[in-house]
Amino acid sequence: MDRLPEEVVLHIFSYCEVQDIVRLQTVSCRYLKLGRDNALWKIDCFSSSRAEALRRRQQLLTVQSPQLAELRNAVTALPGADLTAWDVAQLRGSTQPRSSADPEAEARVQRTRALVNWEPGYPDERLNYYEEYIHRHASINVHWVGVPQLRASDKDGVVCEATGTGTLDNADGSVQTLVSPLDDGSICVWDISERSSSHQGGRGRLIHQTRPGLLTGREADATSESRAIMTEVGAVECVSIDSTSSKGYFAVQNSLHEIDLNTMQAASTKQYPFPITVLSDAKDRVPVTVGTNWTVHLHDPRDRAFMLSGPNPAGELIGGSQYSHATLAQPGPLSILHDSGLGADDSSIWVAGRFTSLLNYDRRFFPRLRGTIHSGARIASLSSLPYPLVPQNLDLIRNPEATISALVEARNRRGTTILAAAEYKGKGSLELYGLPRVQPYQNRQTASASKLLSVAPHGGRIVFSDGDGNLKWVERDGFSHVRTLNINDTAPIGDGGSGQPGDASAYGIWSSTASEMPGQGDIVQKIISTHPITNSTLSYDHRSSRADINQSNLILWTGDGRLGMLGFGHRNALDHDENEVVEVQAESAEQRAKQDAERQYGMAMRRALERNADEVRFVRGLGMGFARH
Incomplete structure (x- = not known):
């Protein structure tokens, strides 16, 4: 592995899970540098972004069987649905212009468009x-x-x-x-x-x-x-x-x-x-x-x-x-x-x-x-x-x-x-x-x-x-x-x-x-x-004292x-620990979305119960608390 060019090592890293890449950074100084490659983590950020999820959703819409069209239209038309221009076009039965007749080439083009559209950094900005x-x-x-x-x-x-x-x-x-x-x-x-x-x-x-x-x-x-x-x-x-x-x-x-x-x-x-x-x-x-x-x-x-x-x-x-x-x-x-x-x-x-x-x-x-x-x-x-x-x-x-x-x-x-x-x-x-x-x-x-x-x-x-x-x-x-x-x-x-x-x-x-x-x-x-x-x-900090x-x-x-x-x-x-080893406990996008939804639901229920308790306390002095049924 030490004799392999950096490009080959990075290509191998691209097939590894996020947790494994983080652990590899502790192997050597070379792997620490390669394990924090900007292009590698940029793709990982994009793969779990909403833009990539939307692209996959649009791709699935194009390959679904006609038998699912009625069910898909009913679900998409539900109140609160996040309709996009692509969704509306699919519901109307119109087709989108394609850059190639080859499905694989078309998928690569759409993924490139989604990546360029999502990228948060500007040309003169260097995001980590x-x-x-x-x-x-x-x-x-x-x-x-x-x-x-x-x-x-x-x-x-x-x-x-x-x-x-x-x-x-x-x-x-x-x-x-x-x-x-x-x-x-x-x-x-x-x-x-x-x-x-x-x-x-x-x-x-x-x-x-x-x-x-x-x-x-x-x-x-x-x-x-x-x-x-x-x-x-x-x-x-x-x-x-x-x-x-x-x-x-x-x-x-x-x-x-x-x-x-x-x-x-x-x-x-x-x-x-x-x-x-x-x-x-x-x-x-x-x-x-x-x-x-x-x-x-x-x-x-x-x-x-x-x-x-x-x-x-x-x-x-x-x-x-x-x-x-x-x-x-x-x-x-x-x-x-x-x-x-x-x-x-x-x-x-x-x-x-x-x-x-x-x-x-x-x-x-x-x-x-x-x-x-x-x-x-x-x-x-x-x-x-x-x-x-x-x-x-x-x-x-x-x-x-x-x-x-x-x-x-x-x-x-x-x-x-x-x-x-x-x-x-x-x-x-x-x-x-x-x-x-x-x-x-x-x-x-x-x-x-x-x-x-x-x-x-x-x-x-x-x-x-x-x-x-x-x-x-x-x-x-x-x-x-x-x-x-x-x-x-x-x-x-x-x-x-x-x-x-x-x-x-x-x-x-x-x-x-x-x-x-x-x-x-x-x-x-x-x-x-x-x-x-x-x-x-x-x-990036190029000083001798690395932050x-x-x-x-x-x-x-x-x-x-x-x-x-x-x-x-x-x-x-x-309060940092001097002997602490840097470790990232990464969660999948689905797990994080589920936890956020559960947390928001729990907070909403707590606020609803608190409002109910306030109403009960308010009516105590109005005689309703002593009513017999």
């Missing part, structure tokens, strides 16, 4: 498909960061809640530390750096905590007052970290505090006329955009008028005499995105919120409005993917007339895609907007039955959260489902960090309240990827004020 396979098939674990307890003597044992979160990143974009304000007015910093061959990783260790009341201006023992101040507005995007200058910006009611993360001391404070509801990211030495309930401002920390010793400019801001600001026709901005995917000279500012349009400002001519994009939905979160949006009419599977060359040309175009998590008529709406030429796509049918709260690109997929506590991964087309996790299926914070499902046997539907079960009813308000996708993102695989995790901030790390596999995403 070995890691991609792990994220699509390995088990998911969530481990919570240890949040300090309240220091007040009368509330010993009470854990503080995080009121926001941000990350301090390395030069390569990977996350180094987690920064979060707590409801007692303090700021905590955790080390969540990655593990490599020369570094054991941060393991979620608490590095520093400031004194309580730093952000509220109250005494350390005035925890009740600080909590009321920190939780009054309830903004999700209330933390912005500038990794270049190691500065943190924290919004507390009408005040914006600038904190030096090296000394953990306040550098400046600026007052705004209305409560601050959102902050933009602070990066690339670009001024932070601040959104209040009725206005949008540009905050430049270099202006010495905002220092602690300077005058309070709140009155001037209300009148707008000194600092320009944009006034909103409708209140409630919730997310601000600085679009830098079109080049370094791009100065776009996108503002979205409880109003039904995306507002586009130009930083160079602020506060003049450049344009708007009507959505019709109320958007809670914005994110960006630095690659163009492929139009739906170029879907090679659902549109047989589309060509591979047209799809490749669309992928090679210069552009960026804005991702939006929204709510439309009570249901979740995942929206994608291609720039510079606006090409909207809105998934309002299969995204979620409840409001979407956060969205972020994650490897070759898109992940978003909804109001039912679900985390859902879809392909970059915005509708092809990959997998689902409910945050309430993970164990509560008191279990010592285990990511296994909690035991509900000790809790009944007749308890005093359904919320007595810890962790139930929680939602994910913010998702942060530890490896954000940029134009310069590379999947571990499978570390593109997700940082979660929940509605209960918890901070967690979502990882894949059986290894703890925070």
